[in-house]
Amino acid sequence: MPMPMAPTSALQGDALMQTVAAVLLAMSMASWFVIFWKSALLWRSARSVPRAIAAFWAAPSRAQAAAAALAADPDGPAAALALRSRQLEQPEGHAWQAQADRVRRELRDALDAASRRLHSGHVLLASVGSTAPFVGLFGTVWGIYHALGTISALQQVGVDKIAGPVGDTLVMTAAGLAVAIPAVLAYNALGKRARALDAQLEGFALDLQHLLGEPDRAG
Numbered sequence: 001m002p003m004p005m006a007p008t009s010a011l012q013g014d015a016l017m018q019t020v021a022a023v024l025l026a027m028s029m030a031s032w033f034v035i036f037w038k039s040a041l042l043w044r045s046a047r048s049v050p051r052a053i054a055a056f057w058a059a060p061s062r063a064q065a066a067a068a069a070l071a072a073d074p075d076g077p078a079a080a081l082a083l084r085s086r087q088l089e090q091p092e093g094h095a096w097q098a099q100a101d102r103v104r105r106e107l108r109d110a111l112d113a114a115s116r117r118l119h120s121g122h123v124l125l126a127s128v129g130s131t132a133p134f135v136g137l138f139g140t141v142w143g144i145y146h147a148l149g150t151i152s153a154l155q156q157v158g159v160d161k162i163a164g165p166v167g168d169t170l171v172m173t174a175a176g177l178a179v180a181i182p183a184v185l186a187y188n189a190l191g192k193r194a195r196a197l198d199a200q201l202e203g204f205a206l207d208l209q210h211l212l213g214e215p216d217r218a219g
Contacts, residue, residue, distance in 0.1 A: 014146060017172075020139035024132065024175050031128045031183040034121040035190075042193045045076065045118065049197055052078035053204050062211075077114035077201055084110045085208040103212050107205045114201055118194040122187055129184035136176015143169025 052073030059065035069082035084106055147169060 017139060017143055017146070020135060020142070020172065021175075023135055024139075024172075024179050027128045027132050027135070027183075028179045031125055031179065031186070034124055035182065035186045038121050038186075038190050042118065042190060042197070045197055046193065048073040048076045049078045049200055052076055052082070053200070056082050056204075077117065077197070078204060080114060081107065081110050081201065081205055081208060085212060103209060107208060111201060111205050115194075115198055118197055119191070122191055122194070125183045125187040125190070129180045129187055132180035132183065133173070133176045136173045136179070139172035139176070140169050143172060 052069040055072035056065045056069040056078070059068040066079075066082040066086035070079040073079045087106075
C-alpha cells in the first residue's frame with residue numbers, strides 16, 4: 001500500500017511544516033504496520049480457533065483434550081484456555097477458596113489475556129484516525145499563514161503568485177485524510193473480526209466451566 005508522501009511545499013517550508021509532514025509520515029507508517037500485522041494475526045486466529053475447539057471436543061479422552069487443542073493451535077488463545085482448564089482439574093487445596101470460584105477466575109483471566117492480544121494495536125489506529133486530519137489541517141493553516149507572509153513582502157502580487165504557495169499547503173489537509181481514512185476503516189474491520197473471535201472464546205470458556213462442574217456463566 002502506498003503511503004502519502006509529504007507535500008513539496010512542506011519539504012521546502014519552515015521547520016514547523018517539516019515537523020508536521022514528518023508526524024503524518026510516522027502516523028502512516030505506524031498505522032500500516034498495525035494493519036498488516038493485525039490482519040495476519042486475526043486471519044490466523046479465525047482459522048485456528050475453531051480448529052482448536054473442534055480438536056478439543058473430538059479428543060478420545062478428557063486427559064488428551066488439551067493436548068489435542070494445543071496441537072491444532074500452538075500458542076493460540078483457544079489452546080491457552082484448554083491448557084488452563086487442564087490445570088484447574090486438580091484443586092489446589094485452599095480451604096478458603098471454592099473450586100468453582102477458582103475456575104471462574106482463572107478462565108476469566110485467560111479470556112482477558114486473549115482479548116488483549118486480539119485487540120492490541122486498535123488504540124493506535126483509533127488515535128491516528130481521529131487526530132491525523134487535524135494534524136494535516138494545522139499544517140495547512142500554518143502553511144497558508146507562512147505563504148501569505150511571504151507574498152505580502154512582494155511588491156507586485158498576482159493570482160499566479162498566490163495560487164501556487166496556497167494550493168501547495170492545502171495538500172497537507174489531503175495528506176491528513178489519506179493517513180486517517182485507512183486507519184479508521186481498518187479499526188472498524190479488524191475490531192469486528194476481533195469481537196467475533198471474542199464471542200467464540202467466551203462460548204468455549206463457558207463450556208469449559210460446565211465441564212469442570214461450574215454451573216454459572218463465565219466472567
